[in-house]
Amino acid sequence: MNSTLGYGLVLLGLACAAFAAVVGLVTGMTRRExxxxxxxRAVYGFAASMLLSNLVMVKALLEHDFSVKYVAQVGxxxxxxxxxxxxxxxxxxxxILFWGAIMGVYLFAFAWTYRREHGRxxxxxxxxxxxxxxxxxxxxxxxxxxxxxxSNPPLDGPGPNPLLQNHPLMIIHPPMLYLGYVGMTVPFGIxxxxxxxxxxxxxxxxxxxxxxxxxxLFLSVGIILGSWWAYxxxxxxxxxxxxxxxxxxxxxxxxxxxxxxxxxxxxRKKSLKLWTIALALGSFVLTIIGTFMTRSxxxxxxxxxxxxxxxxxxxxxxxxxxxFSVLVLTVRGHLLVAxxxxxxxxxxEGSILVNNLVFVALTFTVLLGTxxxxxxxALQQKKISVGEPYFNAMALPLGLLMLFLMGVGPxxxxxxxxxxxxxxxxxxxxxxxxxxxxxxxxxxxxxxxPLGGGEKTLPAFFAALRSGDWxxxxxxxxxxxxxxxxxxEMFLPAQQRMAEQKETLLTALVVSASRAxxxxxxxxxxxxxxxxxxxxxxSSAYRVAAEKTLKAGEAMQVGEYxxxxxxxxxxxxxxxxxxxxxxxxxxPTGAQWQHHAVEAPRMNYYERSNDPIGSPLVHEMFxxxxxxxxxxxxxxxxxxxxxxxxxxxxxxxxxxxxxxVLGTLIALWPQRKPVAxxxxxxxxxxxxxxx
Amino acid sequence: MTALAVAxxxxxxxxxxxxxxxxxPLEAEKEARVMRxxxxxxxxxxxxxSIADSPASMARAQxxxxxxxxxxxxxxxxINAYFIExxxxxxxxxxxxxxxxxxxxxxxxxxxxxxxxxxxxQSRRRPAALVTAPAEAAxxxxxxxxxxxxxxxxxxx
Numbered sequence: 069m070n071s072t073l074g075y076g077l078v079l080l081g082l083a084c085a086a087f088a089a090v091v092g093l094v095t096g097m098t099r100r101e102x103x104x105x106x107x108x109r110a111v112y113g114f115a116a117s118m119l120l121s122n123l124v125m126v127k128a129l130l131e132h133d134f135s136v137k138y139v140a141q142v143g144x145x146x147x148x149x150x151x152x153x154x155x156x157x158x159x160x161x162x163x164i165l166f167w168g169a170i171m172g173v174y175l176f177a178f179a180w181t182y183r184r185e186h187g188r189x190x191x192x193x194x195x196x197x198x199x200x201x202x203x204x205x206x207x208x209x210x211x212x213x214x215x216x217x218x219s220n221p222p223l224d225g226p227g228p229n230p231l232l233q234n235h236p237l238m239i240i241h242p243p244m245l246y247l248g249y250v251g252m253t254v255p256f257g258i259x260x261x262x263x264x265x266x267x268x269x270x271x272x273x274x275x276x277x278x279x280x281x282x283x284x285l286f287l288s289v290g291i292i293l294g295s296w297w298a299y300x301x302x303x304x305x306x307x308x309x310x311x312x313x314x315x316x317x318x319x320x321x322x323x324x325x326x327x328x329x330x331x332x333x334x335x336r337k338k339s340l341k342l343w344t345i346a347l348a349l350g351s352f353v354l355t356i357i358g359t360f361m362t363r364s365x366x367x368x369x370x371x372x373x374x375x376x377x378x379x380x381x382x383x384x385x386x387x388x389x390x391x392f393s394v395l396v397l398t399v400r401g402h403l404l405v406a407x408x409x410x411x412x413x414x415x416x417e418g419s420i421l422v423n424n425l426v427f428v429a430l431t432f433t434v435l436l437g438t439x440x441x442x443x444x445x446a447l448q449q450k451k452i453s454v455g456e457p458y459f460n461a462m463a464l465p466l467g468l469l470m471l472f473l474m475g476v477g478p479x480x481x482x483x484x485x486x487x488x489x490x491x492x493x494x495x496x497x498x499x500x501x502x503x504x505x506x507x508x509x510x511x512x513x514x515x516x517x518p519l520g521g522g523e524k525t526l527p528a529f530f531a532a533l534r535s536g537d538w539x540x541x542x543x544x545x546x547x548x549x550x551x552x553x554x555x556x557e558m559f560l561p562a563q564q565r566m567a568e569q570k571e572t573l574l575t576a577l578v579v580s581a582s583r584a585x586x587x588x589x590x591x592x593x594x595x596x597x598x599x600x601x602x603x604x605x606x607s608s609a610y611r612v613a614a615e616k617t618l619k620a621g622e623a624m625q626v627g628e629y630x631x632x633x634x635x636x637x638x639x640x641x642x643x644x645x646x647x648x649x650x651x652x653x654x655x656p657t658g659a660q661w662q663h664h665a666v667e668a669p670r671m672n673y674y675e676r677s678n679d680p681i682g683s684p685l686v687h688e689m690f691x692x693x694x695x696x697x698x699x700x701x702x703x704x705x706x707x708x709x710x711x712x713x714x715x716x717x718x719x720x721x722x723x724x725x726x727x728x729v730l731g732t733l734i735a736l737w738p739q740r741k742p743v744a745x746x747x748x749x750x751x752x753x754x755x756x757x758x759x
Numbered sequence: 760m761t762a763l764a765v766a767x768x769x770x771x772x773x774x775x776x777x778x779x780x781x782x783x784p785l786e787a788e789k790e791a792r793v794m795r796x797x798x799x800x801x802x803x804x805x806x807x808x809s810i811a812d813s814p815a816s817m818a819r820a821q822x823x824x825x826x827x828x829x830x831x832x833x834x835x836x837x838i839n840a841y842f843i844e845x846x847x848x849x850x851x852x853x854x855x856x857x858x859x860x861x862x863x864x865x866x867x868x869x870x871x872x873x874x875x876x877x878x879x880x881q882s883r884r885r886p887a888a889l890v891t892a893p894a895e896a897a898x899x900x901x902x903x904x905x906x907x908x909x910x911x912x913x914x915x916x
Contacts, residue, residue: 304812311807410882418882425874433867440854440863448859453801455852456809462867 070128071136074121075215081117081168082205084110085198092195097264101187107194111179114201115172122169125162125214126153134221138162138214144227146643146675151233157242158228160378161214166243168204170250175201178254182275189272193261200253203385211378230674230681233643237297244290245317249355251283252320255327256352259345263396266403268341277331278736280348284324285732289725291317292600296722303684303697305611305713307721308604310459315438316358319431323351326427333417336482338407342397343424345404349393354431356386361438414485419477426470433462464539468546471601474594475550478557497556501549508544512537515610515627515716540609547602551595558591581734589735596727603720610716615699617709623654627714629694630654636701636708637665646670647680649698649708653687661687669698669710692716789829796835797822800842801852809852 088110095103125138129152134140142155142162157163175197182190208214232238258276262268294314295307308314327347333340360382412418437454444452479493516532518524561580565571571579581588612627623632634650648668653661663669663685671680684697693715701708797811802818810818810825821842828838842850854860 304808306808306812309808309812410878412882413878418878421878422875425871425878429867429871429874432870436863436866440860444859451847451849452854452860453807453849453852454854454863455801455807457799457853458863461853 070124070131070133071215071217074124074128074136075209075213077117077121077124078165078168078205078208078215081114081121081172082202082209084113084117085201085205088114088198089195089202092191092198096191096195096261101191104187104191107191107198108179108183111175111194111198114198114205115176118168118172118205122156122165125156125165129153129155132225134223134225135218136214137216137218140218140222140225142228143225144643145224147227147233148643150239151228151643154232154239155228157246158232161208161212163242163246164204164212165208165214167246167250168201168208170243170246171201171204171253174251174254178257178275178279186272186275189258189261189265192264193257196260196264197253197257200256200389207378207381211381227643227675230644230672231301233674235297235301235683237293237300241290241293241297244286244293246290248283248285248287248290248317249320249359251279251286252324252352252355254283255280255348259348260392260396262404263345263400266400268345268404270335273331273335276348277328280324280327280351281732281736284321284328285728287317287321287324288728291321292722292725299718300686301683303682305613305684305695305697305711305715307718310437310456312438313358313362315434316354316361319434320351320354320358322427322431322434323347323354326424326431327351329420330424333420337417339409339417340421341404341406342401346397347424349397353386353389353393354435356382356389360386411484414480414490416477416480416482419473419480423470423473423477426466426473430463430466430470433466434459437462467601468539468542471543471546471550471598474597475546475553478553478591497549497552500552501545504548505541505545508541512541512610515612515714517612536609540605543601543605547598550598554591554594554598558588585737586735589731589733592731592734593728594731596724596731599720599724599727603717603724607715607718607721612714614712615710616712617707620706624710624712626694626712628656629714631694631696631710631712633708633710634662634664635706636703637668639665644672644674646672647701649701649710651685651696651710653694653696663687663696669696671698671701688719690719693718790826792835793822793825793829796825796829796838799839799852800825801846801850803846803850
């Protein structure tokens with residue numbers, strides 16, 4: 069019953085999408101605008117059928133209807149309800165079905181928002197999006213069909229992958245990423261619509277920008293939550309390993325970020341049109357390549373639980389969208405003419421161009437490094453690895469350069485910069501950046517452990533500093549510089565208002581921010597990014613590690629903290645059993661934090677997996693985490709072996725999420741005042757734009 | 760579930776120590792070298808993690824091998840060669856720079872270089888070559904320019 073209904077809805081969705089694609093593209097190209105209403109209806113139909121099909125699947129999962137193939141594959145009566153619902157996206161077929169629902173929501177939201185606007189582009193844009201929807205609906209109906217009815221349903225299923233049940237973050241990380249991935253369909257459709265139509269007016273830029281910002285935010289949050297999950301669950305203390313699937317999500321993020329910046333030049337200077345459009349198209353192509361990497365099983369990664377044989381279908385689709393993108397860019401590109409020209413690199417637009425170049429270079433590095441093992445295997449029948457050391461060596465300098473540009477860009481005016489004004493403006497932030505270096509060096513010295521039992525002397529310390537240390541030091545300096553510049557740019561307009569209008573700080577800040585929302589929101593996001601970059605530098609360069617086997621009652625030293633082993637414990641939950649090594653974390657001031665039972669570092673035993681799955685203890689503090697991982701234990705001797713780390717500032721990576729969300733929301737909020745007034749608000753010499 | 764309970768009680772009495780007990784760390788300076796080398800070697804059974812980072816038993820055994828070789832006084836190259844001989848070049852997380860692999864190292868730098876060159880050349884190009892030249896650089900204004908400027912000013916409003 070469930071399977072017939074669910075599958076029927078998928079077929080209905082496929083039909084609606086196909087209708088919308090054909091009618092939208094044909095009538096759009098022949099400019100018969102009366103057909104728009106039919107395209108809209110078909111899009112709504114697609115959205116409704118996909119959503120309903122997902123609801124039927126959730127119902128089947130909750131009812132433990134094992135006659136549905138997917139439920140038999142991931143369901144289990146012992147799984148807690150919340151994880152039963154989550155198992156909708158815990159394996160390949162379900163996650164593609166879920167993907168279809170998100171696609172429906174996006175297409176509906178887009179079509180509905182602009183149901184009475186942008187008539188000249190809408191048919192083409194919706195047609196392109198619907199064509200992509202056809203592909204996914206086809207995947208669900210055919211190669212990745214979750215609805216197959218089983219004639220001999222099992223009495224109980226194995227339950228979802230244990231790794232996915234191990235942490236609540238798994239409930240939100242995948243949907244966030246999907247919202248990011250699927251959302252890139254919309255800017256792709258908008259950009260393709262502009263190219264097919266052969267024009268890109270100012271009005272059409274607004275949806276292009278906004279509908280890139282939305283998936284960009286989801287992608288950012290999804291990536292950060294994913295790294296948080298890896299950190300909190302996998303137990304090796306890392307949050308980013310340049311895993312192919314991590315790379316896959318990082319690449320569209322990079323191009324979408326580059327897009328967000330080049331679009332400012334487009335609006336302001338009416339140039340970089342083709343380039344901006346290419347970035348929008350590229351972000352979508354990269355999400356599809358990323359999905360292919362996750363789903364095809366070409367790469368081995370943490371994410372390989374979703375492997376299957378849908379690879380070939382995906383390859384064909386990638387080929388089609390690549391050919392389509394290149395074709396529309398070359399055939400239609402010349403219609404988007406630049407109306408101005410770069411005068412000097414030392415200007416706002418110049419810095420944005422360099423920023424775009426660095427983003428694209430990093431994207432290219434990540435793509436090259438990820439795909440290169442496949443290339444050598446094909447060309448030389450030789451298996452090689454391209455791992456963390458390569459990516460770090462290439463990406464860290466580029467990242468530092470990006471950070472630097474984040475400080476320089478906002479200082480530079482559009483057009484031409486006056487060197488004198490520029491020096492004046494850079495002076496204080498630059499000095500403050502330099503001032504941070506000695507304390508950071510002192511801190512590094514404090515956490516530095518001398519080698520070979522040698523003495524902790526300054527010459528030995530400087531001799532031991534590696535390139536990574538210098539890089540981290542530079543990150544702190546540049547990070548301070550950027551923060552000061554950003555805060556100044558945020559508060560300067562408010563300060564001006566306070567002086568001229570005699571307003572309070574809060575009123576002045578709110579008014580000036582709301583008059584230039586995108587600029588203000590962008591700076592809030594910049595602050596979040598600085599927090600992430602500094603946290604990454606500190607937690608990788610200034611970490612302290614220790615490893616020891618302890619008997620009950622013994623303690624080990626890690627950095628300035630002590631970890632005491634209080635003995636083993638065991639427990640049982642419906643879906644798993646566990647053995648925990650109770651520990652107490654003792655601070656240098658003598659404060660004791662007990663972490664016993666479910667809060668202790670544990671080994672979890674799931675019915676589905678033979679090896680236990682560990683969960684570490686993360687004792688979170690604002691400036692550092694104490695991280696304890698249980699490696700082995702021995703019930704007879706009541707002893708356990710631990711890996712322990714102190715990670716400075718690591719939490720700032722995830723604490724940045726509110727800043728990213730807040731900044732994006734400020735930027736997205738509709739601007740009520742006409743743009744001309746915003747320009748009047750900008751104080752002279754502050755080198756600020758409306759963006 | 761009962762099978763699991765039996766297994767668990769068995770596990771609890773005996774403990775979970777699938778790997779052979781690791782060798783004791785060497786004296787600090789050598790151990791730092793072990794860790795540095797370990798960071799560069801790929802764990803054979805994990806997902807792209809180095810043997811220094813991986814908690815897997817296989818990785819611990821491989822790291823012990825590194826310890827053994829370091830203790831014997833082997834050079835970095837000899838130790839890498841030992842692992843390449845057994846697992847192939849695949850074991851190196853940082854690919855070698857020779858042969859086809861050079862593309863990996865040179866490619867991004869070349870892109871960056873060419874990109875910078877294009878940007879600099881663009882900004883040096885004579886503004887006159889453009890459809891719409893900036894006002895101050897424009898030669899004697901023609902009536903068309905005035906019209907264009909008017910239209911642009913209207914659009915700005």
